[in-house]
Amino acid sequence: MSDQQTPAGQHAIEADRQHHVHPASSIEAVQQSGPRMINRASGNYIYDTDGRAVLDGTAGLWCVNIGHGRQEMADTLAREALALDYFHNFSGMGNPKTALLSERLTQLAPPRLSRVYFGSSGSDANDTIVKMVWHYNNILGRTQKKKILSRWQAYHGTSISAASLTGLPVFHQWFDLPMPQVLHLSCPHYYRYGQAGESEAAFVDRLVAEAEAVIAREGADTIAAFIGEPIMGAGGVIMPPAGYWPRMQALMRKHDILVIADEVICGYGRTGEWFASPGFGIEADFMATAKGLTSGIFPMSAVFLTEAIHEVLREGSRQLGSFAHGYTYSGHPLGAAVALTNLDIMARENLCQQAAETGAYLHQQLQAAILPLAHVGEIRGKGLLAAVQLVADKDGRTAYAPDAKAALRVNEQVWKLGATLRPLPGVDSIALSPPLTLTRAEVDSVVGMLKQAIVAELGN
Numbered sequence: 001m002s003d004q005q006t007p008a009g010q011h012a013i014e015a016d017r018q019h020h021v022h023p024a025s026s027i028e029a030v031q032q033s034g035p036r037m038i039n040r041a042s043g044n045y046i047y048d049t050d051g052r053a054v055l056d057g058t059a060g061l062w063c064v065n066i067g068h069g070r071q072e073m074a075d076t077l078a079r080e081a082l083a084l085d086y087f088h089n090f091s092g093m094g095n096p097k098t099a100l101l102s103e104r105l106t107q108l109a110p111p112r113l114s115r116v117y118f119g120s121s122g123s124d125a126n127d128t129i130v131k132m133v134w135h136y137n138n139i140l141g142r143t144q145k146k147k148i149l150s151r152w153q154a155y156h157g158t159s160i161s162a163a164s165l166t167g168l169p170v171f172h173q174w175f176d177l178p179m180p181q182v183l184h185l186s187c188p189h190y191y192r193y194g195q196a197g198e199s200e201a202a203f204v205d206r207l208v209a210e211a212e213a214v215i216a217r218e219g220a221d222t223i224a225a226f227i228g229e230p231i232m233g234a235g236g237v238i239m240p241p242a243g244y245w246p247r248m249q250a251l252m253r254k255h256d257i258l259v260i261a262d263e264v265i266c267g268y269g270r271t272g273e274w275f276a277s278p279g280f281g282i283e284a285d286f287m288a289t290a291k292g293l294t295s296g297i298f299p300m301s302a303v304f305l306t307e308a309i310h311e312v313l314r315e316g317s318r319q320l321g322s323f324a325h326g327y328t329y330s331g332h333p334l335g336a337a338v339a340l341t342n343l344d345i346m347a348r349e350n351l352c353q354q355a356a357e358t359g360a361y362l363h364q365q366l367q368a369a370i371l372p373l374a375h376v377g378e379i380r381g382k383g384l385l386a387a388v389q390l391v392a393d394k395d396g397r398t399a400y401a402p403d404a405k406a407a408l409r410v411n412e413q414v415w416k417l418g419a420t421l422r423p424l425p426g427v428d429s430i431a432l433s434p435p436l437t438l439t440r441a442e443v444d445s446v447v448g449m450l451k452q453a454i455v456a457e458l459g460n
């Protein structure tokens with residue numbers, strides 16, 4: 001008998017239906033058909049309550065970089081919970097694990113990012129950065145320099161400021177967002193937004209000109225920062241067009257606008273490097289990270305900042321007495337221990353390199369087996385981050401009507417075949433972001449399932 005059929009299994013499903021409000025879900029659908037329960041995970045697989053193994057093609061939510069069920073992580077949690085389960089870092093308190101983690105992280109981070117602030121999620125990391133940017137400009141007496149530039153289709157989280165930075169209308173409409181301080185620039189997706197006959201270079205020229213025009217219109221003295229994911233994740237795994245980042249970076253520098261790299265997905269090996277920013281020509285003043293920092297096993301985020309910004313904040317606390325921002329769980333000792341073990345595993349098993357190699361193989365297989373299909377328009381991504389663009393008509397790059405639910409249908413088929421991928425219905429894409437421990441055989445298997453699902457749902 002499967003767990004689902006036992007009285008305890010039935011009770012759990014009923015308890016969920018009656019009491020659990022699911023994040024980013026249709027509340028109505030969960031009420032009607034119940035949750036899809038997962039009760040075990042090991043290696044690159046999750047198991048549903050029927051005991052069925054499902055290949056985790058998304059590493060949870062782009063986060064379980066080292067794979068599931070590691071004994072070493074369990075040992076770390078047990079050992080450290082007995083040593084120092086919790087104490088705070090407010091008012092100058094500290095603990096060795098958090099101190100050592102901050103040192104280790106700054107050794108791995110791109111140059112200049114020499115200071116780290118901890119929180120519990122990607123959203124709070126971005127929220128912290130917005131507050132630090134405002135605080136920084138207030139200390140410098142630049143009280144008008146507060147607006148933040150973001151991009152349409154960006155995803156930066158769902159707290160009030162993070163959802164405002166996010167450029168997906170569903171996170172704004174009906175929530176009274178975005179905040180007025182956030183301005184969205186065009187999404188840099190050449191395949192979708194490049195105009196007929198426009199080269200990629202001309203597309204970049206147009207995006208940079210747009211940013212210049214917005215800065216001129218608003219006044220550089222009112223714009224504090226520009227935020228971007230090196231590769232946009234939830235908005236469609238959108239690769240920046242060639243030259244886009246160096247040009248945007250230079251423009252922001254010219255106008256004394258800080259650059260914020262949101263590496264919540266890209267960081268910690270996903271693209272084949274510890275961090276993706278340097279490879280794209282981004283020289284961030286702030287960097288947001290979370291997810292792969294602990295492989296999702298402990299909720300933890302790390303905000304990186306430069307020494308120069310830190311100096312200004314330090315001056316502020318000289319004047320004000322305190323840097324008045326902090327969370328109960330900032331620098332949690334257990335989280336820091338988990339992060340250190342996670343980074344040890346990544347280094348020992350060379351998982352960045354492995355992500356680069358397996359990622360190259362994954363992209364090769366997607367190009368060979370999936371791109372030729374009649375209803376696939378583009379394969380995107382880098383390393384173990386990828387997306388497949390579904391299209392109603394390949395030559396015209398025509399999108400499916402929203403009620404066709406193409407991405408959701410394909411994804412449901414993949415699930416039935418034995419893998420979990422992530423549908424991005426707003427952009428008719430299917431995202432892949434497996435653990436960095438994925439094997440080549442598993443690449444073959446997931447690509448095979450995806451092909452079968454696309455053909456079954458959309459034809460070949």
Ligand SMILES: Cc1ncc(COP(=O)(O)O)c(C=O)c1O
Pocket residue numbers: 061120121122123124126155156157158229233234262263264265290291
């Ligand atoms: C790039 C990016 N930034 C921020 C976030 C928000 O992170 P969290 O869900 O931990 O708040 C996400 C989550 O997927 C993300 O992809």
